[in-house]
Amino acid sequence: MPAKVKSDKASKAAADKVIADSYQHLSDLEHVLVRPDTYIGSSALVEDNIFIADIDSETPHIVKKKIEYVPELIKIFDEIILNAYDQTVRDGTGCTSIRVDIDQATGTISITNNGQGIPVIKKENMNCYIPEMLFGNLRTSSNYDDANSKKRITGGRNGLGGTLAVIFSKSFTLETIDKERKKHYAQSWTDNMSTKTEPVIKTVRSKAPFTKIIFVPDLARFKLESLSDDHVMLMKKRLIDIGFATHSHAKTYYDGNLISIKRANDYMKLYDHPENEKFIVDDTNERWTVGVVLSNNGFQHASFVNGIHTILGGTHVDHEVNQITKLIGDKIKSKIKNIAIKPSDIKNKIFVFIRAIIENPVFDSQAKETLKIRKLLNVRNATRSKVANNDEIKNIVRIVGLKYELTYEQDADMKSLRYGGIISLTDSDLDGYHISGLILNFIHHFWPALIARGFLSFCITPIVKVTSGSKLLEYYTLQDMKHGFSSDVLHYNPVDIANYIKLMLMEKTPERNILPWYKGFTGEIVQVAQNRFTAYARWTFDSKKRILHITDLSINVSADSYKIFCEDLLNGKDSPLDKVLCNNTDTIVHFKLVFKKNEFETWLKMDREDLADKLRLKLAKKKVLSTSNMYLFGANGRIKKYSDVYEIIDEYYHVRLELYGARHEAIIEQLRYEMMILSNKTKFITMIKASKIDQRKMSEALLLAALEKNFEADPRASGTGLSRYEYLVSMSYRSFTDENATRMKTLVKKKEKKLKLIEATTAQQMWINDIDTIMDMLH
Template sequence: VTKGDGPKKQFSVEHIYQKKTQLEHILLRPDTYIGSVELVTQQMWVFDEGVGLNCRDVTFVPGLYKIFDEILVNAADNKQRDKNMSCIKVTIDVENNTISVWNNGKGIPVVEHKVEKVYVPALIFGQLLTSSNYDDNEKKVTGGRNGYGAKLCNIFSTKFTVETACREYKKLFKQTWTDNMGKAGEMKLKYFDGEDYTCVTFQPDLSKFKMKVLDKDIVALMSRRAYDIAGSTKDVKVFLNGQRLPVKGFRSYVDLYLKDKVDETGNALKVIHEEVNSRWEVCLTLSEKGFQQVSFVNSIATTKGGRHVDYVADQLVTKILDVVKKKNKNGVGVKPFQVKNHMWIFVNSLIENPTFDSQTKENMTLQAKNFGSTCKLSEKFIKGAVACGIVESILNWVKFKAQSQLNKKCSAVKHTKIKGVPKLDDANDAGSKNSLDCTLILTEGDSAKTLAVSGLGVVGRDKYGVFPLRGKMLNVREASHKQIMENAEINNIIKIVGLQYKKNYEDQESLKSLRYGKIMIMTDQDQDGSHIKGLLINFIHHNWPSLLKHNFLEEFITPIIKVSKNKEEISFYSIPEFEEWKSSTQNYNSWKIKYYKGLGTSTSKEAKEYFADMARHRIGFKYSGPEDDAAITLAFSKKKVEERKEWLTNFMEDRRQRKLHGLPEEYLYGKNTSCLTYNDFINKELVLFSNSDNERSIPSLVDGLKPGQRKVLFTCFKRNDKREVKVAQLAGSVAEMSSYHHGEASLMMTIINLAQNFVGSNNLNLLQPIGQFGTRLHGGKDSASPRYIFTMLSPLARLLFPPVDDNVLKFLYDDNQRVEPEWYIPIIPMVLINGAEGIGTGWSCKIPNFDIREVVNNIRRLMDGEEPLPMLPSYKNFKGTIDELGPNQYVISGEVSILDSTTIEITELPVRTWTQTYKEQVLEPMLNGTEKTPPLITDYKEYHTDTTVKFIVKMTEGKLAEANAVGLHKVFKLQTSLTCNSMVLFDHVGFLKKYDSPQDILREFFELRLRYYSLRKEWLVGMLGAESAKLSSQARFILEKIDGKIVIENKPKKELIQVLIQRGYESDPVKAWKESQNKEEEEEQEEGSDKESAAATGPDFNYLLNMPLWYLTKEKKDELCKQRDNKEKELENLKCKSASDLWKEDLAVFVEELDAVEAKQMQDEMAGCVGKPLKGKGGKPKVKKAQLPEVMPSTHGVRVVPQITAEMKAEAEKKTKRKIK
């Protein structure tokens, strides 16, 4: 309604509501039928004379293009009706505004329609809503569908002529319509006996399209459609304006699009082509302009694609994405649509009864399940697709995108003040004209920052900034793009220093953009500190190698040990340097020794002293050439795993040789050290971290323990608790007694792990779990807080590690304190009993558990000179089976039974498949189904305890039968593989060694243990001899005192000692023997011992002179004589025994106790005591059965035997061969 002062125009009801004929409606509303009749401009592929196929902006009327296309598609459709059709001729006469399309092949039946009383050609070309395509039950692969097609061309033409010859009816039909199908001309029929053909000639009504002439753009578009038909219609020659088009099939048609196209390297694009079947033909090449597609459905050009294109593209995207992910593990995440953006797909398809979202038929909407055919691309095509350049293009794009994202994190502008970096103490001159004189001190944590800030009081704040690092930096060489982008530490350092990714800092001028001219690393002087230094060097070297040439990096070293005497003080910056001083200094014990475990140990006063003597503490890193680059890459590149193994092996061998020859270890920070090459840092300092990382992660063959576990055991042996102790308290005790330098949380977990005894943990737990130490429900992660659970040594622990063996072990020293031995020597190889897992630097270790009694029996066989029997992995209380697939390859099977035709019962899961995890990851998806898989089971019930498993699973009879045919173990994921190809352990000399089988481990352990039984025997013989001599002397002394041969009353001690020497008494035999063994005695001296007098007088007779007065009694004298005789007898017995005899005795005692312990465990498991045990008849506690029948396996179930298929064995063999390569 328009607003105005004039009278409103009134329309009659008849004018407002009008009924139009179909023909009138089409002419009034053409966009509903043929698309827009207005000029539009859009990018399209066209054929230009002299240029060929090209994509450019085209101004055309979609409606005009559409009516031409309808006639052309009709001609192509005829190929589906008559396979003998071989030619289409298209003529576009611009001058006369006339277009004709001629095709041979079966013509339109020239016969009168019995119902409509009209000849068929006149009916289908001149009457609306008539078509041969209305029967949807008939599956057709033609372009026509809605019954409008050719009539629309007739309606929008001033003249429209149809000529068709039909040999079957011996007639030639011709008729012309004019005035937009308003007037039908006279129908002409002639006798005809030649080859069938059809020709449609029309003059489009250009006024309806607001045009005056067929312009260059519309002709170029129509010409391209002629090429489309030549490419998409098999075995048909296409002529355009009398010239045959040079297209022989779909593959040569695709080449028209690619004639001048090249990839990023300038090479012609590779085209992968496959004629999948008679209905599908696909080509693929690389696209540099986003996703492109050229596709046909039944000769219709679907310029907007559709589901047929998605159907093909999705198959390719999935396969290509898998390859990209493997090659781009650390790059920017790639999504399917991004893979698609690098693809150019050509699809020629025949689809039954296709549907479109409009009459213009640019987008095909039929669902794939209704296509009437499938297009399964072959492996050869997929391989070609992967190799045609698309993957490389995606990876290049990934690099570009990663770089763009990283560049956003950097600032190209140098700022004097920066915001948003917490804990930064910026240098006052940072970012100014003097910025190159500034040094950024990066410290290991906040406490080290405090130390540095204390030191800045000496050197000032203008030239020095301080920033604390939180823990260890990322290894950027192996980190993913996402990790680098999200790493606050790295982003902060870049921001503080003013670094820019990809910038080359070769010349001095380029350095002026930085806020700091140097980075100084200040870490603890331990191996973890070395690792932090290495990671920072790696970060700079990986991104800006040119900076290393400018001596950009420095380190600030602090003493690791200080010794002082009177007012003299000496600082040491490495342990070997201190050891060297110790060996060259007499009475070094008279010096006060202080260990500095971290920067936090130093006081503020000491910090000022360090910074005051900057020349001693500031060590510059100096670039010495390609060997530096190689060393850094060796230490941090994932590709250098084998070289790293060799590097560490050489280091261990060198260290071993130095020990053997009594040579000191190498050290870096001597008194005159002012700079250091990167090569020296990596090979002499960082290697120590890598080696200690292996020592912490990989156990020893001898005792099967890692250092943390050994420290726990050492503390428990030393405490010798007869009562339980809280885990948290024991952890504190371990840290104190064994100089444990890491976090107590990891120590508490070590204690918990040593005490766990559920299926899949330890076969023999050395500590007792008193409280909730975790169960198989959650794989031990359900343990209670260390504050609430208790532990103590297992009764088997000291039988496995006999105390007498401690005397022949080599104990270590830390902080001048005697701590655990380099390894204990148990009576059986514990590494086989409890297994081992660990990942170090260059090496990893995985050894399964083995049965205790099998190991014991094999040791006995070796003692008897027999070969050990092969052993399969074995886990205590595991009720499933373990079968061998190949060398060191096993399959672990759970237990499943069939209860009836719809019910199965699972009563055991594979080792280390935890009950809760299995429920959530296997049974839940089977119950509810996923996007890709329908539900398999209808219900499940749980009847587990903390030690047993029981699932009752319901499913339909059909599904159970199917699952049983495939194999229930396979369907329900009740089989897992176990591969033991990395049985790597430290041998007894501290050398990493790979073992091929558990028998190899057993043999090496056997030889060493037997040697140590001999050493034990030697030690015992000496010790018993000394003790016997001591008791003899004491008994003789008492007798001579009683007889009055020796008088001690009222005589000086010196005189007494002389009397004892004259009478032939020995100096303390036990003490003398121990000194001869070079063992440091740690026993507390008895009260009243007079060390000074013993030291002053030379020989030690305190063992006689310090005896209490009551030793003179007859009883004590007789007791000493008896003890002496017992010792002599014991000594004689010992001398008669071989090392094997001693071992057999230990094994017998151990196995007897093991039987008793396991019997008690079984009793505790089978019965639960109610309240306090009440004495019943016979004095036994009354117990109530705790096991309900529902938790036990059903008695009527039929056990399903696990299948070990040939396929599984073949796969295991493949793995072995891959490993050998």
């Protein structure tokens, strides 16, 4: 065989091997470690402003603070503590305490509950005991019995949590006493569950039951060197949450100290809130507790479903907030008439606490941060038993009188139904369409003849209606609404705009140096790129006293948030500050940052940009002021994108100048009209007094002839005949005096003088005069 042929085959074989090697098969354990985000969220260190527990305080206190933490690490802790919570709500477990101990030095976490323990029974088909099955294998749980309509009110659902904690630990030890079988069980896993010990099982007689987990998270896998204070504060916060979620059924202990939460009020008071503010709590329903208090910082919520902290809220939060805002809104409107208040106005002023126990809840992911809406079962992908035992399906079948053995092709079958049809009334959003589709899928799958008969119909309502006069536009989908545009137009100083336009009116070329402007802002706005600006706070140094005076903050930075930042900086590690003084009022900002002696010179000589970045004295890079999204209605009434403020001014200038021209002509026309009316009335008075016209003795025809001969008809009058001279014939006899005639002649002269002045003034000068008047008022 020629060498070249051999070489080609070898090359092809090598290429095939490279392709083959690129395809991999991973075991469950390997997949979890390679793709952890698929199971329990991000393994990256994130910075977030969230609620944590103050670990330095003897009395528990929950504060909102910017911390750095790994969500995945918190999640595996959460999974174990949720297992303990589940013991407090399961019938007959007798769990009355949950204890958490954390050794920061070694990174060891211990979680113990005194429930009845895990059943120490051998699972024959897996050749292991139930404790090992639950913690040493993925997708194992007692929460899978959906087919038998089992009502689950625990936090666990997918059979992943406990095992994921084992996988992400250097060592993991499980110890439990099964009260019913009087068995003590102990087993350990190490090195991310790659090795395990054989279970040690002993018979016990008098010892109280418990389940204890001791584990050391694999911090290196989370790119951490130690268990930081931030992580411990979050873990303690979750233990406090569990104390609230158990509804006082169980006591919680942190490092041996009792966390006393007997009522919802006890938990709510741990958060910052306005002094002397009243807490409103409804805990009459053991499965649903709601508390409300005035919020210091916009809308906030602390919500829990079956012990799970639903950080992002969900349908349970929306349900309560909608009711609360409506109730408060109705109360306000009954007290204050004609007040315009929206639900969002009320929502932004409240802090809502919710503790819910919900049967078989559904969440958006294993992270369980959002409670989802339960939807109708997709019957095409479900087993017969699952369909038969699904509550929603059973209710529809029972209410309508549907029978699986009938096809409803015959009219006789239709007579057995309790109703003449089904109408689906759902929201016109994506969830609503999905629900309607599932209903259609259900009916079509079992009884397609009903669809052909028109038995199922849908009430489709628009998401938004837009009216303009008699015109009506209806939007039925989110896609329809997306045809509109978002718009962000920066604020500008009206004085700058007015001066710019005034130069244009004077036919001069104005400089294009207009910067964004915000009323009351005394800092500096600087252009950093084309159509991009940043805003600097206002500050000065006092070298003698080592003080940095900050007398204004950057745009969109509140004094309260900056105070928190300064306090965090002051209390942080290696802080350059000696103290922070806050002399703010309702209208004035004044922070005094007092630097340490050995730090002041460094900060005094620091580059402006570095100083502004470090002390948050300018807008963050991602929050620059930009003119890249300025959409407005243009001169032709259509939405148009404008590149900068000058393009807006230029287009406005021509439209407005044209209107000033029309206004100029309208003023001239009005003055001429008024002069004509006054002159004719003066003449009419003179002729009446000279008896040249006497309405009382003249026929209507003669009077009309006399008026047409001597006076001008009212050009604005409608109709014919005498109606065109109504302004004369309707004059009262009391006005037919010499004094009134003289007064009218004087008015005519004044208007004539004004007319000449207006005729000598251009539309441009009229606009300039108006600008000058406004400027005088502003100054």
